[in-house]
Amino acid sequence: MSVLIYVELDNGSIKKTSLEAVAYGAKVAEKTGGQAVVLALGKADASELEKAGAYGAAKVLHAANARLEHENSLAYADALVQAAAQEGSKVIILSKSGLGDAMAARAAAKLKAGIVSGVTALPETDGGFKVTRAIFTGKAFATTEIKSDIKVLVVRKNAIEIDEAALGSGSVALEAFQPTLRDSDFTASVVSVEKADSELSLTEAEIIVSGGRGMKGPEHWQPLIDLAKALGAATGCSKPVSDLDWRPHHEHIGQTGIKVAPNLYIACGISGAIQHLAGVNGSKCIVVINKDPEAPFFKAADYGIVGDVFEILPKLTEAAKSLK
């Protein structure tokens, strides 16, 4: 028996959220007996894959097949199921993302396995296998028992506390893996991929600085970007901001945008409408800067400053620069 964890790669390195999934999977393996096995698909350096060892993996299966270099949820799900069969895995873990959900779903259907997405904590395993996940866009939690023999979990960022300082070197066995690929998984042709490589991804970011209509226009975004740079943060925005094309659509956070769960979320000139909150309520710490003391966002915030963003942002940037 083993726990199989799929890790997403970004330019050959394992994504941070996926390393969290490895740590999560290693704990599940500890609870249920057996070892944590990692699956990586596409191009990656051995030294990058070996990182999984420090997070508790015993083995990494790596399929370096050129056809798997482009993200393809259909073929990836196929490979995942083949790896699970080879390793006799009863629990399969992915990290929450568009790809994670798509692969998990297809794998669960192939395996006739119960699937729970959005898991926020380690499973309870005394008497059944129960997981807790966020529902109603973070307004509540549900605990669900998974009854099927094989279980597929998609875990949210921050589902597990990791003490980075305590991570050892953890040796891991690297093994080449050769899944059988089916042409029927490759019927789509990729016309183009547009990706802002240099940007820190919102779902991965530990800190996000986000702006709303209170930023007044795209030409006024620089102070926000400066603070984000000083903090090593990603930038996000509210829906009207992306609707107005002030910022790209992939920065839009909320109910209809991306859901984020950083350690720190700094909202600048965002009122805090319930649809926006729905995308940020997984954040550990929320800071709100708004000139209106009645803005609803203050009710959800840990720290707040009532004032003009354009006066406050430069002060924060200066203070952040002197941190290091």
Place this chain on the structure above:
Amino acid sequence: MKILVCITNVPDTTAKISFTDNDTRLNKAGVQFIIGPYDDYALARGVELKEQLGGTLTVLHVGEADAEPQIRKALAIGADDAIRVNADPQDSYFVAAQIAHIAGQASYDLILMGRESIDYNSGVVHGLVGEMLGIPSYSPVMKLDLDGSTATITREIDGGKEVLKAPLPLVLGCQEPIAEWKIPNMRGIMTARTKPLNVVEPVSVDDMTVPQRYKLPAPKGACKIIPASEAETLIRLLQTEAKVL
């Protein structure tokens, strides 16, 4: 063109969520239900494609009779007929199995749905249905055009977007800005009353997951307000007190 649009019936975005029966059921009292916002995008694009290319559009809902006002609304917006699978679904696998069963009986060119429901937020039904039917599924789709039997799809990916060309049939999870939501007009509302709404019984599916209990998050502590004149102290507090820097 034969299009199937799957809709959920979910509490309005602004609904206050609470539970009853010892925290084992959603308290529906005073909660307004709506078509899932992402499903509304799928429906709107489905109606546009039908108007453009001809064919039929069927809406499908897996759920109880109290969703019928939302199903009628979808008919008023432009669906030709509707199917309701009469069940109180407990998980995504069950819902997907019902959709796949219905879809498997008729050959739809396109099966559209929202990228996720806003109640359980799983975002896995399109993938499950695609696999159960043995056809490709893609999500989240922001743009969809058809040229004969080939779809051009713009999909959001981490930090950007991807354009794919894929042959039909397809299952797609939709999101904005694929189309503008449609509001039913008076004529639509009148004709919706006479359009067929077929109720069918579910096929049996093994219980994959069983809900146990629900819980609300712990109440949030008060927000610590820092005077604007001392804004820079925030950075120190984030480092020493909140320990997030």
